[in-house]
Amino acid sequence: MTEERTRTGPASSASSAKALVAATTDFGSADVALAGGKGANLGELLRAGFPVPDGFIVTTAAYASMLEDTGPGGTLAGLLQAGADGARIREAIGSVRLPEQLRGTITDAYRRLGAGPVAVRSSGTAEDLPGAAFAGQHDTFLNILGEDALIRAITGCWASLWTDRAIAYRHRQKIRPEDVAIAVVVQSMVSADAAGVMFSADPLTGRRDRILIDAGAGLGEAVVSGLVTPEHYILDSHNRVREWTPGGHETVIRSTPNGGTVETAGQPGTGQLLSKRQLARLAGIARAVTVHFGTPQDMEWAVAGGRTYLLQARPMTALPQEPQKLNAFQKRVGPFFVEMFQERPYPLDVSGWLQHSIFAMLQRMAGSIGVAFPSVSDVLPEEDGVVLRLIPPVPRPTIRVLAAPASIAARARRFRLANWTRDERLAAFLAEVDRLNGRDPRQLNWQQLLGHVRTTYEALGPIVELRVSYLPGVLISQLKLRPMLLLLGKRHLAPALIAGADTRTSQANRELELLAHLVRADKNLRASFDRLAPAELVHRVSGDPLYAEFNRSFRGFLTEYGHRETTSVVLSSAPTWSETPEVVLGLVIVLIGDPGKKTDQTGDALRELSAHPALTNPGLRRRILDTVDTARAGMAFREDTHFYATMLLPPLRRALRELGERLRTAGVLDEARDIFHLRYEELRTINDPRTLPAADRDRYRQKVLARAAKRADLAGTPLLDLNALFPEHPADSSALVTGSAASRGTATGPVRIIGSPAAFGTLQSGEILVCPYTNPAWTPLFQRAAAVVVDTGGIGSHAAIVAREYGIPAVMGTRNGTTTLTNGQQVTVNGTTGTVTAAGNGS
Numbered sequence: 001m002t003e004e005r006t007r008t009g010p011a012s013s014a015s016s017a018k019a020l021v022a023a024t025t026d027f028g029s030a031d032v033a034l035a036g037g038k039g040a041n042l043g044e045l046l047r048a049g050f051p052v053p054d055g056f057i058v059t060t061a062a063y064a065s066m067l068e069d070t071g072p073g074g075t076l077a078g079l080l081q082a083g084a085d086g087a088r089i090r091e092a093i094g095s096v097r098l099p100e101q102l103r104g105t106i107t108d109a110y111r112r113l114g115a116g117p118v119a120v121r122s123s124g125t126a127e128d129l130p131g132a133a134f135a136g137q138h139d140t141f142l143n144i145l146g147e148d149a150l151i152r153a154i155t156g157c158w159a160s161l162w163t164d165r166a167i168a169y170r171h172r173q174k175i176r177p178e179d180v181a182i183a184v185v186v187q188s189m190v191s192a193d194a195a196g197v198m199f200s201a202d203p204l205t206g207r208r209d210r211i212l213i214d215a216g217a218g219l220g221e222a223v224v225s226g227l228v229t230p231e232h233y234i235l236d237s238h239n240r241v242r243e244w245t246p247g248g249h250e251t252v253i254r255s256t257p258n259g260g261t262v263e264t265a266g267q268p269g270t271g272q273l274l275s276k277r278q279l280a281r282l283a284g285i286a287r288a289v290t291v292h293f294g295t296p297q298d299m300e301w302a303v304a305g306g307r308t309y310l311l312q313a314r315p316m317t318a319l320p321q322e323p324q325k326l327n328a329f330q331k332r333v334g335p336f337f338v339e340m341f342q343e344r345p346y347p348l349d350v351s352g353w354l355q356h357s358i359f360a361m362l363q364r365m366a367g368s369i370g371v372a373f374p375s376v377s378d379v380l381p382e383e384d385g386v387v388l389r390l391i392p393p394v395p396r397p398t399i400r401v402l403a404a405p406a407s408i409a410a411r412a413r414r415f416r417l418a419n420w421t422r423d424e425r426l427a428a429f430l431a432e433v434d435r436l437n438g439r440d441p442r443q444l445n446w447q448q449l450l451g452h453v454r455t456t457y458e459a460l461g462p463i464v465e466l467r468v469s470y471l472p473g474v475l476i477s478q479l480k481l482r483p484m485l486l487l488l489g490k491r492h493l494a495p496a497l498i499a500g501a502d503t504r505t506s507q508a509n510r511e512l513e514l515l516a517h518l519v520r521a522d523k524n525l526r527a528s529f530d531r532l533a534p535a536e537l538v539h540r541v542s543g544d545p546l547y548a549e550f551n552r553s554f555r556g557f558l559t560e561y562g563h564r565e566t567t568s569v570v571l572s573s574a575p576t577w578s579e580t581p582e583v584v585l586g587l588v589i590v591l592i593g594d595p596g597k598k599t600d601q602t603g604d605a606l607r608e609l610s611a612h613p614a615l616t617n618p619g620l621r622r623r624i625l626d627t628v629d630t631a632r633a634g635m636a637f638r639e640d641t642h643f644y645a646t647m648l649l650p651p652l653r654r655a656l657r658e659l660g661e662r663l664r665t666a667g668v669l670d671e672a673r674d675i676f677h678l679r680y681e682e683l684r685t686i687n688d689p690r691t692l693p694a695a696d697r698d699r700y701r702q703k704v705l706a707r708a709a710k711r712a713d714l715a716g717t718p719l720l721d722l723n724a725l726f727p728e729h730p731a732d733s734s735a736l737v738t739g740s741a742a743s744r745g746t747a748t749g750p751v752r753i754i755g756s757p758a759a760f761g762t763l764q765s766g767e768i769l770v771c772p773y774t775n776p777a778w779t780p781l782f783q784r785a786a787a788v789v790v791d792t793g794g795i796g797s798h799a800a801i802v803a804r805e806y807g808i809p810a811v812m813g814t815r816n817g818t819t820t821l822t823n824g825q826q827v828t829v830n831g832t833t834g835t836v837t838a839a840g841n842g843s
Contacts, residue, residue: 020062021105024055024185029293034059036123036183041293041313048292050285050310055118055187056109058154060125062102063182066158069099089162094155106154107147110186117143117189117255120153121312122160124182138163138182142221143189145259150186157184190309191255192302194273195220196230199316200286201296206320206717208296210242211235211283215273217266218252220300220311227251228266231273239280244272274303281308289313320717321389324724330392334725335794335813337379337392339568341719342773342792346573346676347385347707348683350376353572353652355680356457361464362393368468369408370400385679385703386710390719411472417633420470421640429462429644436651441658446688449659453680456652463645474634481631484624488612493605495795496744497628499804500602501636504643505776506805508561512584512780515557516591518550525550529589534582534761541585558584563647566757566777572656573676576649577777586761587780593765595783599745599807635801642776662689668700677704677711722791726813734837736827737789737817741834742800743810747787748828748839751821754781768829768836770817774799782806787829789817789836803831811836 019026019034027035027043035043039057046052098106110118122138139160141153161182196215201208214223214230222228229248236242249266256262274282282301285308289297296319300312326334345354359376366373374393381388420426436456441449481498485491519525525547528540541547541554562578565571577584606628615621660675666689669675675683678700686692686700726739752767754760757777763769769785771778773792779802782788787809790799794812803810809831811817817836821827826839 019059020065020102021056021058021109023109024052024057024187027057032125033181034061034183036060036125036181036185037314038121038123038312039183039185040123042185042187045289045292045310045313050289050292051308052310053119053187053190054113055185056113057123058106058184058186060181060183062106062184063158065102066093066096066098069102090159093159093162096155098151098155103151106151110147110150113186113188115147117145117191117259118150119185119187119189119311120144120150120157121185121187122157122182123185124161125180140221142219142261143191143255143259149259154184154186158182187311189255190302190304190311192219192304192309193217195300195302195311196223198282198286198299198301199296200290200299201316201319201322202234203316203319206322208322209237211239211286213274213279213282216247216252217249217273218254219261220302221261222251222253222263224300227253227263233272233274233279235279235283239276239283241276241279247273278303278308285310317713318716320721323721324389324391326392326724327394329394331725331727334392334720335792335797337390338720338722338725338792339773339775339797339799340570341380341390341568343567343571343574344711344714344719345380345387345571346711347382347679348656348676349571349573350380350382350387350679352453352680353457354380354570356454357460357648358570361460361467364464365468365471366395367400369404370398370402371395371404372398384710385677385707386714387719388714392720392725408472408475411469412476415469415473417470417473417477417630417637420466420637423466423469425462425466426644429459429466430647432459432462433647433651436648439651441655444658446659446662446686449655450684453652453655453659456648456655459648460645463641467641470637471634473630474637477627477630477634480627484627485609488609488614488624490609490612493609495742495800496601496605496804497609498631498635499801501632501639503636503639504561505639505779508557508564509780509783511557511561512587512591513783515550515553515588518553519588519592522547522550526592529585529592534586534589537585538581554581554584563650564643564777565646565649565775568775569642569646569649572649572652576646576653578650579653580757583757583760583777586757586759589761590763590765590781590784593784595765598783601744601804601807639776659683663700666690666692666697668692668697669704674704674708677707722813722815725792726815735835736838737811737814737820737836739789739811739814739817739834739836740794741830741832742793742795742797742812743788743803743808743831745787745807745809745832746828746830747809748826749786751823751825751827752785753818753821753823754778755818768827770821772818774802782808787811787831789814789821789829791815791817 024043025046027040029040029044032040035057042052120141124138139157144150144153194215194217198213202210213233216223216228216230223230228251231247232245233241234243249268252264252266253261296316297313298316302309302311355376363373373395379391379393482494485494519529541551558578564577566580566583567574657672660672663669663675664672749766749768751770752763754771763781765784766786769781769788771790782802788803789811791814793799800810800812809829811829811834828837828839
């Protein structure tokens with residue numbers, strides 16, 4: 001695991017000799033396997049001149065020697081195989097008597113250190129690493145005095161590798177028991193006057209120009225274990241205290257003269273525990289350690305007798321990325337990208353489908369007008385193979401942009417939107433999709449499978465070329481329509497006028513309505529839909545002969561539309577409708593209910609436009625209405641090419657699953673799905689998993705585990721802070737939530753928060769749909785929702801367009817609608833002003 005998570009340093013004498021015990025300075029950051037994460041980091045810091053207390057390390061080799069020489073090794077293997085709990089393993093380790101040679105080596109090192117009080121700290125091989133800090137999982141013993149007490153403390157640290165909490169933590173991190181070992185760090189004890197923890201970045205906001213310090217009187221254990229409310233300091237880059245919160249002084253832990261520690265009640269202070277000089281010294285250490293390791297650090301420190309000590313340092317976990325400052329262009333395009341990247345892409349998403357298909361399309365389209373589009377690594381920067389954040393792209397004009405107007409005009413004249421479905425490139429694309437679907441991945445060898453994946457990536461090419469050819473017509477129709485409406489004083493009608501085009505998505509929605517009609521018409525089927533959850537319905541409708549008619553229609557629907565994405569077209573890691581039929585049945589459940597009354601925003605807009613006095617002129621009327629039709633056809637083209645692009649997801653996912661299954665069979669992966677933690681180029685370096693050397697299998701396995709841990713570490717961190725993307729809206733004291741007005745009108749009803757497609761079936765007719773994002777898979781919900789409120793998106797986003805099509809109010813880009821509103825809360829949504837208020841508090 002160290003390969004992915006630690007810096008590479010020079011090989012140490014301790015590492016080369018597999019020493020049982022060696023000075024802390026004999027180790028560096030490359031020695032995690034021998035010194036554990038904590039020991040390797042402390043050795044690295046001592047070598048670099050940081051004020052770390054002297055000490056020595058009882059290595060993992062000593063732990064292995066103890067297991068082998070005293071019997072618990074065989075016992076441990078048997079207990080693990082039998083699934084024994086941690087208590088039996090700890091008992092087996094705690095009862096050993098150390099071999100005299102190992103005991104003598106430890107006590108000799110202790111005497112060389114001065115045989116005084118020491119701190120004895122566990123140092124696991126999987127701890128203090130990015131994504132797996134193991135904070136508090138293993139034991140520490142403070143102020144240990146005497147050889148016998150030292151040996152007991154070391155044995156206690158070894159046993160703590162098998163506490164129930166450590167076992168559970170490793171299981172959660174997918175770390176196998178046979179892959180772990182433990183070292184023990186022995187340091188000269190610092191009897192602190194004050195101690196605590198500090199972070200070289202703000203763990204809440206991600207700001208790297210802030211140092212956070214928590215301090216308490218006495219030993220830092222009171223702060224670390226939560227026995228005391230610490231003093232809290234926030235320092236800026238100039239060491240100025242930006243914020244100070246007094247501590248609670250509940251408890252003080254101090255060393256005792258004969259070893260061990262004692263807890264006493266604290267005494268409330270009258271001022272700051274730390275002086276400006278001490279704070280500056282700590283902040284300087286924090287920054288220097290961060291520079292040395294190249295990543296923000298979580299540190300423990302102590303002050304004793306006027307000296308400052310660094311006791312521990314490890315990478316910060318779950319740290320948000322530093323807040324972004326977006327320019328005007330990024331704020332404009334950002335909502336579209338946020339909607340696409342609601343989930344963190346996996347390494348295989350980024351290096352495969354995104355790089356070779358989606359971004360290849362964006363770069364080709366931008367290049368057709370002389371603009372250079374950023375690479376996938378610019379938009380989705382990674383660290384250790386895991387995407388850190390989303391940076392909205394800023395395309396860069398080239399000299400070729402000067403020819404763009406002529407090129408756009410020429411393509412708009414040549415490629416008429418009305419003809420695009422008859423373009424031979426669409427027919428060629430559909431034929432290639434049929435060919436790809438006809439190949440059974442199970443019948444292909446490894447290299448053929450990789451070729452099949454590459455071919456699927458490249459198969460998007462005809463759709464890309466269709467967009468390059470026909471999008472200029474879409475652009476020109478939009479450019480024509482808006483000035484016309486502006487001159488007529490009807491600019492506000494533009495969004496509603498171009499909504500409502502007939503698309504493959506709207507056709508799918510009508511087919512879903514027909515499925516809902518079949519349910520309503522069958523009393524028994526309706527009873528099942530009212531009673532069972534979507535996942536249960538999948539088995540019922542497919543296995544019960546009474547529902548054969550519905551099942552045939554349902555299977556026909558999945559054949560035609562089952563390639564649709566559930567989460568996003570940019571994620572090959574996310575399942576399709578066919579793979580999750582319960583999602584589709586959840587939509588049917590929603591559509592069974594009373595549709596309610598909806599306004600026809602498009603029809604109303606057309607009638608308002610047609611009533612304008614200027615349109616009494618037949619020529620002008622025909623020209624304007626033709627422009628509206630062309631603009632609407634452009635929206636349909638954009639939607640339908642998206643629909644066709646998703647046809648590549650099923651053959652691609654079948655091939656990737658088969659690759660994953662073969663890696664699982666070869667022992668590289670625990671589950672076939674773990675393949676998404678590998679990069680496409682890494683898969684291409686494997687000739688055949690069956691002949692993969694053991695060292696390579698382990699290397700790939702460690703990559704997967706490290707990336708999975710880091711991904712889990714970032715799970716609570718958004719790819720892009722929505723506060724940086726969406727503008728602050730004017731203050732409204734009555735508003736619960738504000739955003740962009742995206743679809744006109746007002747509606748009142750109870751809130752229903754839908755966080756993912758799995759919850760589609762919970763929406764009831766007439767409820768206010770509140771969600772973090774939408775994509776085409778969500779559109780059937782709009783047929784029953786009274787209004788829609790979305791954390792992301794803007795007036796031109798998919799949700800806004802569909803809301804206008806169905807004539808329901810919509811508020812987009814609220815940033816916090818899903819966290820501010822609650823299920824069942826009665827609210828009024830005003831899609832004209834972009835506000836959500838408590839029902840009865842105005843509109």
